[in-house]
Amino acid sequence: MTIIVVEVIEMASDDVWTEKYRPKTLDEVIGQEQIVRRLKSYVKTGNLPHLLFSGPPGVGKTACAVALAKDMFGDTWQNNFTELNASDERGIDVVRNNIKNFARTAPLGDARFKIIFLDEADALTSDAQSALRRTMERYTATCRFIISCNYSSKIIEPIQSRCAVYRFGPLGPKDIETMARRIEKGEGIKITKDGLDAIIYVARGDMRRAVNALQSASTVSKDITAEAVYETTSTARPKEIEEMLKLALNGQFMDSRNKLDDLLIKYGLSGSDIIDQIYASMFSLGLDEDVLVALVDRIGEADFRLTEGGNERIQVEALLAHFKMHGEAMKK
Known part of the structure; x- marks a missing residue:
């Protein structure tokens, strides 16, 4: 039974395109041209400071870290590179044991140092981050850190000051x-x-x-x-979202509400998904800037309430009600 499970997992992993097409070198990284150019300069010099990669998910932070290690260490990159996900192990013991034990050992081959890639570091507790800053200072002779996070504001200032900060933007x-x-x-x-x-x-x-x-x-x-x-992907077409919003703006609240029901049943969308798509579609409706400002403010409030545990249907329908009220105000 165990052998069957292992074989299934291996077959599945071979078919995951996000891994299959992950960049092997910095030259294969798509987007983030300015950041890639600066990382290549580190490969040329053979030296590296501590790095902090900050930005939304799926924009190339992990790809750049792994590609940088491959370009810098060549065939021995796996021996001198380790990846830890802070969202799995986020306590101070991880820093004191796992990270410290790897950092204190000498690099293998011709490498001058090892690289520790700490992914999702904004999930680290404040105590763990405080312990990490001392480890970063103490073992600079044998180790460099690449710290990746979605929100740099969640990384304590002493760690940020020890790193060269790279801010990744959404891909075009x-x-x-x-x-x-x-x-x-x-x-x-x-x-x-x-x-x-x-x-x-x-x-x-x-x-x-x-x-x-x-x-x-x-x-x-x-x-x-x-x-x-x-x-x-359980995503509504932009035209369907726009049609729902136009119904609300034209004063047809119940028709807009029925359209919402159709979308929820057809695509199985959550309230957050609907709000994200409403935000993306509303700018193509040709609304006055003052109306857009008021509606964006309301969308932000609805999104916050959903994050805090508000009822999805009530919040989305309340948002459509605001579209109706602003649509009637525009007619006057």
């Missing part, structure tokens, strides 16, 4: 298209124009989300269309 449509075409060629699939637009819309600057959406759609058909992308 051209970056998503480049990866999609690379996968299209490698997997022998066909991505239609509307299918590519759908992948870019679903991704919202997150390459990991884009690749997963593409793989999910490919299980339905080798021809990747918008319909396949939206159905397999």
Whole structure:
């Protein structure tokens, strides 16, 4: 029984496109050109300061860290590079034991130092971060740290001051298209124009989300269309969201509410998903700037209430009610 489980896991991991198409070198990294250029300069000099990578998920932080280690250490990179995920082990004991034991040992081969990649470091407790700053100072002769986080504000100032900070931004449509075409060629699939637009819309600057959406759609058909992308990712079409908002703005609140019910049943969306798509679609409605400001403020409030545990249906319907009220005010 154990052997069967292991074989299934290995087969599944071979088919995960996010891993299959992960960059092997810095030259293969898509987007973040300025950051990649600066990282290449470290490879040329053979030296490296402590680094802090900050930015939203799926924009290349882990890819850059692994590619940097491969370019810098060559064939011995696995012996001189370790990756820890702070969201799994976030206490002070991890810093005092796992990290410290790796940092204090000498690098192997011709490497001048080892690299510890600490992913999702904003999940570390404040005590663990305080212990980490001392470890970073003490073992600089044998080890460098690459710290990755979504929010740099959650990293204590003493650690930030010890690192060269790199802020990653969301990837652009051209970056998503480049990866999609690379996968299209490698997997022998066909991505239609509307299918590519759908992948870019679903991704919202997150390459990991884009690749997963593409793989999910490919299980339905080798021809990747918008319909396949939206159905397999449980994402409503932008036009359907816009239609719901226009109904509310025109004073047809009950029709807008019925449209919301259709979307929830058809796509199985959560309240947060609906609010995210409302925010993305409202700027194409041609509303006055003052109205946009008021509605964005209301969207932010609804999003906060959902985060705090508010009822999803009530919050989304209340948001549609605000669209109706502002639509009537515009008519006057």
